[in-house]
Amino acid sequence: MISRAERILFMGMLIAAVIMAAILIRLRERAQDRLHALQTSTPLAEAVEALPTAVTLLIPNDADNSLQESQRSLPLPHDESARAHVLLETLLESFKEPSSTHPIAGAGGSSSARGLDIDEVFLMPLPQARDGAPNPGKMAVVNFSTAFAQSHPSGIEPETLTLLSIIGTLHANLPAITQVRFLVDGHPRDTLAGHADLTRVYLASSTDSEGGR
Amino acid sequence: MRWTDAVLRGALTFALLPPLSLAVGHARQTQPPSASTPLPPPPPSPSVPSPTPPNVAPRFLVVLDAAHGGDDTGARIADHLLEKDITLSLSARLLSMVSAHGIGVITIRDYDVNLSATSRAEAANRMSAAACILIHATATGSGVHLYTSSLAPTPITRFMPWQTAQSGYVTQSLKLSSEIDSALAHAEIPVTLGRTSLQPMDSLACPAVAVEVAPLAAGSATKAEPLSDAAYQRSILDALTAAIDEWRNDWRQQP
Numbered sequence: 001m002i003s004r005a006e007r008i009l010f011m012g013m014l015i016a017a018v019i020m021a022a023i024l025i026r027l028r029e030r031a032q033d034r035l036h037a038l039q040t041s042t043p044l045a046e047a048v049e050a051l052p053t054a055v056t057l058l059i060p061n062d063a064d065n066s067l068q069e070s071q072r073s074l075p076l077p078h079d080e081s082a083r084a085h086v087l088l089e090t091l092l093e094s095f096k097e098p099s100s101t102h103p104i105a106g107a108g109g110s111s112s113a114r115g116l117d118i119d120e121v122f123l124m125p126l127p128q129a130r131d132g133a134p135n136p137g138k139m140a141v142v143n144f145s146t147a148f149a150q151s152h153p154s155g156i157e158p159e160t161l162t163l164l165s166i167i168g169t170l171h172a173n174l175p176a177i178t179q180v181r182f183l184v185d186g187h188p189r190d191t192l193a194g195h196a197d198l199t200r201v202y203l204a205s206s207t208d209s210e211g212g213r
Numbered sequence: 214m215r216w217t218d219a220v221l222r223g224a225l226t227f228a229l230l231p232p233l234s235l236a237v238g239h240a241r242q243t244q245p246p247s248a249s250t251p252l253p254p255p256p257p258s259p260s261v262p263s264p265t266p267p268n269v270a271p272r273f274l275v276v277l278d279a280a281h282g283g284d285d286t287g288a289r290i291a292d293h294l295l296e297k298d299i300t301l302s303l304s305a306r307l308l309s310m311v312s313a314h315g316i317g318v319i320t321i322r323d324y325d326v327n328l329s330a331t332s333r334a335e336a337a338n339r340m341s342a343a344a345c346i347l348i349h350a351t352a353t354g355s356g357v358h359l360y361t362s363s364l365a366p367t368p369i370t371r372f373m374p375w376q377t378a379q380s381g382y383v384t385q386s387l388k389l390s391s392e393i394d395s396a397l398a399h400a401e402i403p404v405t406l407g408r409t410s411l412q413p414m415d416s417l418a419c420p421a422v423a424v425e426v427a428p429l430a431a432g433s434a435t436k437a438e439p440l441s442d443a444a445y446q447r448s449i450l451d452a453l454t455a456a457i458d459e460w461r462n463d464w465r466q467q468p
């Protein structure tokens with residue numbers, strides 16, 4: 001038999017649980033608001049600092065399987081990851097131009113808003129070499145949007161050219177980047193659009209794609 | 214009922230305090246440094262022995278792999294034309310043309326089925342083939358794209374890591390590619406050469422070249438032809454047959 005006191009205690013605990021849940025939800029909302037405010041304010045602060053910088057883009061040409069250097073002047077943020085992101089968005093934007101030699105509609109089609117092809121670019125320090133010497137290079141992890149991967153033409157040549165132009169453009173402007181990995185929507189994927197291998201690490205120290213896994 | 218208030222208040226203070234601090238701690242923890250970032254997985258550890266030791270086969274054998282198949286359609290070439298169907302038809306026709314020259318040919322895919330890269334490599338590596346031709350098609354670019362593995366060449370050992378088995382054959386693959394390049398150039402078909410990382414090519418223990426057929430763009434010496442053009446396909450297949458024939462002559466002269 002449950003005593004009256006136990007029943008009251010149970011009711012008390014139940015009320016406490018409900019109040020606690022309400023407080024938790026409110027706290028979570030506030031934390032999210034703060035996080036959101038932080039995220040939206042950071043790029044604005046960066047944009048103020050951005051100064052026009054001469055950059056080299058490696059533009060692919062499907063007709064002869066080549067990469068052509070193209071000089072541009074871009075406002076680049078100070079932060080290295082943000083610089084890499086702006087560089088690559090500009091590169092992929094050039095693929096959408098009407099005169100493009102490597103046409104890719106990209107996220108949202110040919111008239112899309114900027115900045116939807118690559119979700120993020122992360123830069124990570126490389127592990128020490130086997131002999132213990134510090135490795136000054138960095139690995140760039142390029143996270144494509146699903147929309148970009150879906151709009152990418154399928155074929156060994158178009159896919160390989162996209163990867164090589166990204167790797168080459170990163171290394172040409174940020175020489176510290178010596179390795180590149182690719183993700184789609186935050187996840188590892190077998191191929192970009194059915195061909196070029198996205199499971200491996202690409203070496204950026206040379207213009208070709210040679211390297212180990 | 215005053216004592217129930219006391220109980221309730223007591224229960225409330227007891228129940229509320231620790232979870233509150235927990236909740237705040239949790240809210241802080243969920244603030245990511247930049248955004249939720251899954252780290253890339255560690256590279257796969259490739260130490261599976263190659264199923265066939267790279268012996269020189271006594272017989273000159275060619276492996277043809279019609280890429281894609283089943284629900285892997287490959288590239289969409291035109292409204293009703295899929296890469297998987299073109300590769301299958303090219304592979305079947307190349308089989309009969311090369312066989313007519315008295316050369317042993319094995320095809321990896323003979324109907325519309327999805328084969329994994331691993332099963333393709335296993336089937337090819339069992340053959341100790343003198344040449345492995347991977348047939349692809351694309352709507353991008355012009356002419357024929359010849360691709361060899363971007364792996365750095367290494368000496369052939371008895372146990373090659375499965376995922377990079379091709380590294381022992383890269384030098385031969387480049388020779389085979391240049392043989393095919395000359396034959397296509399002779400047929401006045403534009404060729405681009407490249408290196409790439411493509412499955413199952415990197416796992417193949419044989420001289421391997423990916424032959425990607427693209428439509429013919431109008432140029433100074435060429436008129437535009439769609440990939441479906443029978444004469445264009447025929448000229449590519451003739452050139453590939455001639456190259457394989459030439460490769461057999463080179464192969465016979467090897468020590």
Ligand SMILES: [Zn+2]
Binds near residue numbers: 155194280281287350
């Ligand atoms: Zn293909």
